[in-house]
Amino acid sequence: MESLRVFLGLIFLEEDMEGHQSFFIRVKHIARALGAVLFPLFCLGCGQEGRLVCETCLLTLESRPVFLCPVCHRHGVRGQCCSLCASQSFLSSVCALFPYDEKDLGSAILRFAKYHSAQSLFSVFEPMIHHFSAHNAWFLSEIDCLMPVPLHAKRLRERGFNQSVSLATILSFSTRIPLVLGLKRTRNTPHQALLSRAKRKENIREAFCVVEPALVSGKNIIVIDDIYTTGSTMQECAKVLKKTGAREVRGFTIARG
Structure with missing residues (x-):
């Protein structure tokens, strides 16, 4: 011994x-x-060995903001709801850094980082987020806090991190707007990506709650997520926030499907 x-x-x-x-x-x-x-690394853009995103491909990433109505997905002024959809949305507006395209490098990075537990890879979006916040100050005006879409505790343990928190942290650093973990996932739902539009809405219904009403009441909030497709997840978050007293809820994502 x-x-x-x-x-x-x-x-x-x-x-x-x-x-x-x-x-x-x-x-x-x-x-x-x-x-x-x-286990050598290969660039997600060009296939060059060495890094997941080589220096050359990294330089090609750029912000191409998407401003569409949160409901009908038609082009909207500053991502606001169009007059026909205003009564159907809890989100006043939604902005994304770029349109989602499976062949696009930005979208490939987003998928890989999220599903291969590559949290550090989200840092490649940092310059794009800084650029967006510098050139779209109107979207960030009068905002009291940033609130990432939460993961269920079980999903968080499996993945090891919450991608929405990673992105919200970057935006908070860029804008000095406080990041508040004010939402909680009350049940572990199946992955939205595997479901139809109708089933996504039902799947996510009543899946969130507000941690502390005082964090929300009377506040203008931006909800952060990685991708906006049908909008079911973010709309459900916005619904809970509005019902708890939030004055306005906007949405910000990396990609818009």
Whole structure:
């Protein structure tokens, strides 16, 4: 037993006085090198080996804001509801950084980051978010807080992170608008992407609640998500917020389907 303690003590030694790397640091470097050999990374844009997004492809990413009515998806002034749909929407307006296209690099990054637990990959959208906030100040005016769409606790454990929180954090840093985790997912619903438009609306019904009414009452809020397709998820969040006393709810996403 004593020899085992000595052995473990030697393994867990930190850097010595001469600055030699500790066991942990050496193992980390070895693991990284093995990972690069066994599981090489290829650019999602051009296929070049080395990184998920190479420097050349990274430079091609640009913000192409989408401003469409949240309900009928027709072009709307500043993403606001058109006159025909105003009574059907809890969202006053929705803006996205770019249109969703399966062949587009931005959309490929979004899919990979979300479904392969590559949280750090969301950082590639940071320059686009900064550009959007700098050139669309009107959308951010009079906003009291940013509120990401929540994941259910089980889904969060499986994925390891909430992509909406990652994106909201970047926008909050860019705009200095407070990020508030004011919504909670009350039940674990099937993935929306697997459902029809009608079933998406039913699937997400009453799936959210407000954590603390005081965080919402009388506030102008932007709800953050990664993609807006039918809008069922974001509309349900907006409905709960409005019923709890929010003055206005807008939506912001990376992509618009």
